[in-house]
Amino acid sequence: MSHVKPVLHLEDIVKTFPGVRALDGVSFSVMPGEVHALMGENGAGKSTLMKVLGGIHQPDGGAIFMGEERVVMSGPLEAKAKGIVFIHQELSLAEELSVAENIYLGELPRKSFGRVDWVTLREKTDAILKKLNVAFNARTRVGDLSIANQQMVEIARALTVDAKAVIFDEPTASLTDAEKVVLFDVIADLQREGVGITYISHRMEEIFKITDRITVLRDGQYQGTLETAETNEEAVTQLMIGRKLDLSRNPSHHELGEIALEVRGLSCGSLYEDVSFHVRSGEVVGFYGLVGAGRTEIAETLFGLRTPSHGTILLEGEDVRLNSPADAIAKGISLVPEDRKGQGLVLGMNCRDNMTLPQVDDLKAGPFVAEGAEISIFDQYRDRLDIRTPGWKQKVGNLSGGNQQKIVIGKWLSMKPSVLIVDEPTRGIDVGSKSEIHKLLRSLAAQGYAVIVISSEMPEVLHVSDRIVAMYSGRVMRTFTSEEVTEDSLIQAISGLGGDKAA
Amino acid sequence: MQPGALSKALKGGAIWGFIVLELIFFSIAGQFLSLSDTAFMDFDNMLLLLKQSAPIGIIAMGMTIVMVNGNIDLSVGATFAIAAIVLLDSMTWPIFAGLGDWVIPVAWLLALLAGTAFGALNGLIVWKTGVDAFIVTLGSMLGYRGIVFLFNGENPTSHLNWTLVDFAEAEFLGLATASWFLLAVTLGIWLLMTRTVHGRNAYAIGDNREAAVNAGIRVGPHMMINFAIIGFLAALSAVVFYSESGSVNPNDGQLYELWVITAVVLGGTKITGGAGSVIGTFGGVIAIQLLRKGLGHIGADTSTVNLVIGLILIAVLFLDRQLNLKGKEALRI
Missing domain, CATH: 3.40.50.300 (P-loop containing nucleotide triphosphate hydrolases)
Incomplete structure (x- = not known):
């Protein structure tokens, strides 16, 4: 793939917090049309890396490239404007508003005098919802949806803009199997359009089902990138926790x-x-x-x-x-x-x-x-x-x-x-x-x-x-x-x- | 019917049910207790009620959008008094002496500008310092009231312009000028909150501020605009009221903020923001005015009226909480 430029490339990112080196020279790149898994235990630095990418934290060292161009992310707005979309695990929704308003939050279509163009809004939203094959419509109040459906609303946001890179942070944590299938279809569609996808998850079976490459972090350090097709769960786990899993079983029992x-x-x-x-x-x-x-x-x-x-x-x-x-x-x-x-x-x-x-x-x-x-x-x-x-x-x-x-x-x-x-x-x-x-x-x-x-x-x-x-x-x-x-x-x-x- | 639809209908229609209840109660109780012969639900009496609701009602529309936005404004009573003084005093300024009756629109404009500016100042402070709106407007409530006293000490400011009084006392299609203003403001703010991007963003900010920020909504300017709107409406309320009365005491408008907030909360706006409607607020305003008028009708004095309204407010909030609980499995706090 050497002739293809990555859509997104993070190079030698260093981020220190008082007393902790949260990221220590981490590099990570996503090719167009690739699903790239980012794995690691809690606290390994995945979310810090994504916050650096989203402009919430400024890196102490290293650089972010989009295509050929070096960029500095000043905040979430700029990341979004550059075509980087985050699908958060923690739901970031306004419960009292309708599904349509949530999906287009911050970008409601306008008519004259700053009026909301409800017709366009509903049409666009219903088109997206149809793709996602969900049972609710644009007018449903988000607070009335189940957690899984709220997650689908969050996912729908990825489809509103012309995204270059989409980051899914544990998107399946609350989804049923049927909804997962829909999500994976959405990811496949994005892939076909040449969007680079970063997929953060703990679930091995998903990782092996949909990703092309896997990058592993441990304690803020880059552990390596593996081709998904050429590796197995054991090897990934070992990279993640730095030892074989079997050793971590509970060895002894007490007198009950x-x-x-x-x-x-x-x-x-x-x-x-x-x-x-x-x-x-x-x-x-x-x-x-x-x-x-x-x-x-x-x-x-x-x-x-x-x-x-x-x-x-x-x-x-x-x-x-x-x-x-x-x-x-x-x-x-x-x-x-x-x-x-x-x-x-x-x-x-x-x-x-x-x-x-x-x-x-x-x-x-x-x-x-x-x-x-x-x-x-x-x-x-x-x-x-x-x-x-x-x-x-x-x-x-x-x-x-x-x-x-x-x-x-x-x-x-x-x-x-x-x-x-x-x-x-x-x-x-x-x-x-x-x-x-x-x-x-x-x-x-x-x-x-x-x-x-x-x-x-x-x-x-x-x-x-x-x-x-x-x-x-x-x-x-x-x-x-x-x-x-x-x-x-x-x-x-x-x-x-x-x-x-x-x- | 979907689950939860009943409690939602109850909540949405509660204020109108409450108004009907009040009407029935005062009509029946009035038969036995009232000293006057006229029935409570007399048509003229109801028209008068709408007119008397206007000063509080006009400000309450602004408070609705500020509270939906997740803020609060305690300084409206003081802004109201400042605007009243600007209105009445500016008509006597020598530079406007040659204008004749054309001084009226000029004075109106000055009063409205003053209110808008003081409101915008609140918003600017909340935006730029990040201090809670409660604290900021508590400070400005005291500060603005101070300005009122600086102006003329303890003395009232008076100026009667008969053209103005004629306009304020005029009736059009049976409704008083003040009533027309109340209805127009209600319609305007309703359109603003339900039909415009600014209004919908105000809901989003009050509901989940972090989500709004993440979505690229500029929270600060929206809040400042809303504070400017409530400042403008506090001034408009003063303009409508004092055009008729022609004399303002430095203590006028005190406790208005509490009446306004009571009306807004009774109308179903969430104190934490994100939910509420102008129509509900209109109901809240009418309900309070009915209560004040009705209790007076059956011979209760002012202190009793305040006591009853206080009790009803607490009862309503308690009821709202009960309706919102998701059954007894809910987490105890």
């Missing part, structure tokens, strides 16, 4: 105790249905599934944040009703939430105060807070969890992600729970600290806690769990033990394919 928590036939409206599982003390149960499979909602129910519509929750054999988080904490259930910074910590408060937040009501000396008791709790868990901070006065916002997560875990351990639920424990945490958190979770189980780990990262689930519950659109598809689980069977189960067959 009594059943600490059991859930029977639990349903919560349309969020999840008929979910049953149990966790013994000393056991780590992993919940694996796609975004929107209902895992976080189950955790929220167990923590008293949602009221289930059916089913029972048994704690140590006793039927319980959990009406509020305070209720759940009192009964020995703790939740380390998904969004560490938003839900788990008060970033502007110091380490000690964050750690003792749930029990500060009880730590009193007369009318005042007992500072001594607070500090002793903090010291105890700092030593036990190996939290690295200059002292308890340090603001939590200044700590690294791994240490922040340990503060959250320490906060809940100090409440002496019997069941610890951890939602996405290593999201946004660098690889070194990841394995530390994993070890910590294993050792907590060894000490007799019942641990539930919710994760979207397969290596993580495989590594920490004794058993794995696979979920697909609100249902438990299958429960695996760590001996019988294979990646294939796990992927099939969470995609809703033959999960209930014996593997």
Whole structure:
């Protein structure tokens, strides 16, 4: 392909944030009519690279070329004007507006006096929607659509402008198989028109189905580019995580105790249905599934944040009703939430105060807070969890992600729970600290806690769990033990394919 | 019927249902409690009500677009007073002495320009500093009111121009001048919000500001235009009202911002922005005026009126929240 110029070429991009070298000399190019996969674990630098391309971050080194020309992206507007279209994973839609208005957001066709040309708008939109083969029309309010259909609206935006390069960031995270087929047709159409496509995804089967080349990043470094036809999943995985996958299986089991928590036939409206599982003390149960499979909602129910519509929750054999988080904490259930910074910590408060937040009501000396008791709790868990901070006065916002997560875990351990639920424990945490958190979770189980780990990262689930519950659109598809689980069977189960067959 | 259609219909039509309820209540209660002989739902009484709604109503149309945009403007009452002073005082300026009655359009223009400029200034500050509109306009509410007092101290500013009064008290097709202005403004802002790119972008910005920015909508200028519009409308409201009364106290227009916001919220505009309609606001304005007038009709005093309106506002917001909850599975906050 040496005679064809790439539509988009990033050369030796360097981007540093205080304390982190997020991108370290990464090169990446997309040919016209090519689908080029960008892969890497969370935190490997994929999104930073795309933000540099979109002009949200300015690179500290390196250059961006479009065709022959060197360009400097000053912001999202300029990227769009140059024909680079981003399809975001996080939906970027205005819910109260119609589908047509969302697709043409910022570019509504005009008539005289700044009036919207509704006729043209609807015609153009309906033409695009027809291509996408969706069941809604231009007038539908976006807020009334399902998440999957909202994603289709987002995808429709790629078809409005004369795009030269389109970046799909995890576009299939919430799509059903039928919708995926449509998406892949759209991608094939764009390919035929000579558009260069960057496809970011974690799903191997998609990558091998539609891409031409695969570029892998790890810890902000360029690991190599492979021809999809000449490689296999194992080789790509090895590039991604820097070791063979098999080594990362959970090797040991602990002595299991009594059943600490059991859930029977639990349903919560349309969020999840008929979910049953149990966790013994000393056991780590992993919940694996796609975004929107209902895992976080189950955790929220167990923590008293949602009221289930059916089913029972048994704690140590006793039927319980959990009406509020305070209720759940009192009964020995703790939740380390998904969004560490938003839900788990008060970033502007110091380490000690964050750690003792749930029990500060009880730590009193007369009318005042007992500072001594607070500090002793903090010291105890700092030593036990190996939290690295200059002292308890340090603001939590200044700590690294791994240490922040340990503060959250320490906060809940100090409440002496019997069941610890951890939602996405290593999201946004660098690889070194990841394995530390994993070890910590294993050792907590060894000490007799019942641990539930919710994760979207397969290596993580495989590594920490004794058993794995696979979920697909609100249902438990299958429960695996760590001996019988294979990646294939796990992927099939969470995609809703033959999960209930014996593997 | 699609799921959710009932609650949507309830929400959309709620304000009109509320108005009907008020009419029925005051008509029946009026039979027993009222001191006057005339029925509450007298046609002339209703026309008067529309006229009395105009000062608040005209500003409320501007507040709708500002709130849909995700902002708020607390300074409208002060802008209203400034515009009134400019209107009445400029008619006495010596440089306009030779104009005769032609001073009227000049004074109108000056008052409207002043309002637009003060509104645009709010918008410019919100745009350029990124400070929340609540804080910015809280500051300008105090500041603009200060300007009002600087002008003439505690004394009222008065000027009666009989030609102007005749115009303001004129009736056309049975409707008073003020009513015509209210209807025209409502129509104008309705067209602006539903038919123009500027209006649709205002919705998008209020709904999901990040999405709007990503889509290349220039958020700042849109917000500034909307603040200029509400400034203009606050001035227009003053122009219509003081053409008739001819005398402005430095405290006039105080608490107008709260009445206006109450009407807009009653009319179904989301406080966080992104949703709301001019027609709903019109309903909200009428509902409040009905309530004030109706309670007066059955002999309640002003303090009772305020208490009742306050309670109703809270009840409406509570009801709105209940209708918006997606069943009991929803996350508890």
